[in-house]
Amino acid sequence: MAGPLRAALGGAGPVTAPVPPGALGQASSAQELLTYLSELQVWLDLRRGELDRLDSAAQQAKDSASFTSDVVLAMSMWQSVSTSMLDLTRLWDSGRADALARERMSRLIWGRLDGASLAPEPNAGGRFPTSGLAGGGVGADPAAKVSLVEATRLSDALTAQLRTRLSFDAEGRDVVARLRRVRASLVRTEDLTSVSREPEAVAGLERIARTIDDLTAQAARGADISGRLAELEVTAARAERDSIVGTARRHEQERDRTRAIGLVEQLRARKDTLTELVERCRREIAVPPRLAVPDVTRLGDVPGQAAQLTAYLTRLEQVARAMDAVEDAYSEPLRTRASLRYRVEQAEATSRSNSRASSPTVAAGLAEARAAVDATPCDIALARDLTDQYVRLAQTLPHRQGGLS
Secondary structure, three states: OHHHHHHHHHHHOOOOOOOOOOOOOOOOOHHHHHHHHHHHHOOOOOOOHHHHHHHHHHHHOOOOOOHHHHHHHHHHHHHHHHHHHHHHHHHHHHHHHHHHHHHHHHHHHHHHOOOOOOOOOEEEEEOOOOOOOOHHHOOOOOOOOHHHHHHHHHHHHHHHHHHEEEEEEEHHHHHHHHHHHHHHHHHHHHHHHHOOOOOHHHHHHHHHHHHHHHHHHHOOOOOOOOOHHHHHHHHHHHHHHHHHHHHHHHHHHHHHEEEEEEEEHHHHHHHHHHHHHHHHHHEEEOOOOOOOOOOHHHOOOOOHHHHHHHHHHHHHHHHHHHHHHHHHHHHHHHHHHHHHHHHHHHHHHHHHHOOOOOOHHHHHHHHHOOOOOOOOOOOHHHHEEEEEEEEHOOOOOOOHHHHOO
């Protein structure tokens, strides 16, 4: 079954002209002519509907004037074939055509009205000319000097071109949809790179935009852009991927920079607190530690480059650990002094409960321990020894424990 009948029955694929029977000067068989006439009538009906839709779409296009000549030529081709179909039907005479009539039908199918030259070729822009067809023609009809076979084939080619330019066929719609997806990808990529505006990335996006415009123009002329479009899709996808990764890295860098700024402020404030702690320890402790308080301002300002920022964060962490060490070192003797003072108070309470406080030896031990702990600056080693001594003196004597039991 020929192409037009398949389209009529299944509605799939573009309408294509039927294969003509025989050759010029040969009388085709009645069955071949009957099949051809049937399929040609289907082709005419389907082509007319398709041309009407294309004409309507052309009138609604932004550059409708650029489609006028092609639509007029396509309509002229259809009219020429339709007129020839009427002549063929008359010669066919409902199947009563004899051999002479069938030969005349073959001449009508294959021959040109005045033996003119071949049908026109598309010009450099891929479009068919609307004048000069076959050396002129009868009246104003540019299709009058081509054969019926050439007219149907030219109609197929011209209609296919119009379908592509107006995105009517499935392949054309696919190309347009792919171009739209690439353009949408470009817009997303431009939005992602709008902050950084890196020269190399911007130049790449400009090249993609120019390529999209170029391919769109070529597709509108009916050119095959499938190869370049596939390459463009890969390029656009790679650009969007790189932009997404770059944006994620910039966000991470911004988070790191914000974190670094916050750490600097914290360490500056902590330096003031540690300085007060060091000064107190040096006032109250006879032999204080000899650690210096780190100065975070010596690291300089927070850098903007990613590599420098990573190194800067590492140094900030080192400063924080150094401050931890300073805090532990200067807090420890102060905590020890407070602990010794508490032990002296507890031992004094014990001596009072067991009547050891009245002993001159215990009283002297309390005075020594308290003097050592309360001394400023405090000798921690001496205070610890005298406290241990007083705790032992304040304990209940062993024989008293036995007597109480």
